[in-house]
Amino acid sequence: VETTLYELMKVTDNVFVGGLSLGGTLSLHMAENHPDRIKGIFPINPAIRLDNPLVKFIWLLKYIVPSIKAPPTDTRDRSVKEINYNRIPTQTVYELYKLLRLTDKHLDKVKCPVMLLASFEDHIVPIEQKRYIFDSISSSEKEFIILKDSYHTATLDLDKNRINKLIIEFIERHL
Numbered sequence: 001v002e003t004t005l006y007e008l009m010k011v012t013d014n015v016f017v018g019g020l021s022l023g024g025t026l027s028l029h030m031a032e033n034h035p036d037r038i039k040g041i042f043p044i045n046p047a048i049r050l051d052n053p054l055v056k057f058i059w060l061l062k063y064i065v066p067s068i069k070a071p072p073t074d075t076r077d078r079s080v081k082e083i084n085y086n087r088i089p090t091q092t093v094y095e096l097y098k099l100l101r102l103t104d105k106h107l108d109k110v111k112c113p114v115m116l117l118a119s120f121e122d123h124i125v126p127i128e129q130k131r132y133i134f135d136s137i138s139s140s141e142k143e144f145i146i147l148k149d150s151y152h153t154a155t156l157d158l159d160k161n162r163i164n165k166l167i168i169e170f171i172e173r174h175l
Helices: 002-009 022-033 053-064 090-105 127-136 160-173
Strands: 015-020 038-044 067-069 087-089 114-119 142-147
Touching (some): 022 090
16 A cells, blocks of 8 residues: 555645545555645545454464454345455454554544545444544544445445545545
8 A cells, every 4th residue: 555655646646545444444544654645535434443352362363273254245235246255364364453453543643634434334343433433533624424325345335326426525625
């Protein structure tokens, strides 16, 4: 992500970062670490913690269990066929855990404009976690937008056209 940021900075000063789930978390992380380079972020259903009691042992489990079952596609629209891995390497989950903790620790460093899009009904990241993120960031320009017609994978779900429109409007407002 940082490599892409530096490539973009060669051609424009108007860099906006957004993403779904972990991509949303990465947008928060980038805003924390590059406040002078990021003009705004639009995380969609970002996570900040893994809600599993075994996660505190992931540093050890990565040596015992090579991979874990990946979460299922989470869309209200049952016709969506997401291409996804069946399993996730435990080492990857450990790296994710470290990134989430680091990002959580520095949420107050997010000062750029933020439009956080949050599915009300999400079977992967609870709405309370997204509200916590929103309340923890320091930006004076922030919006919390509820997506009522989509589950976690909102960019493929029933709100996808609304999401696209909201992102375009957000970027245009902050150019």
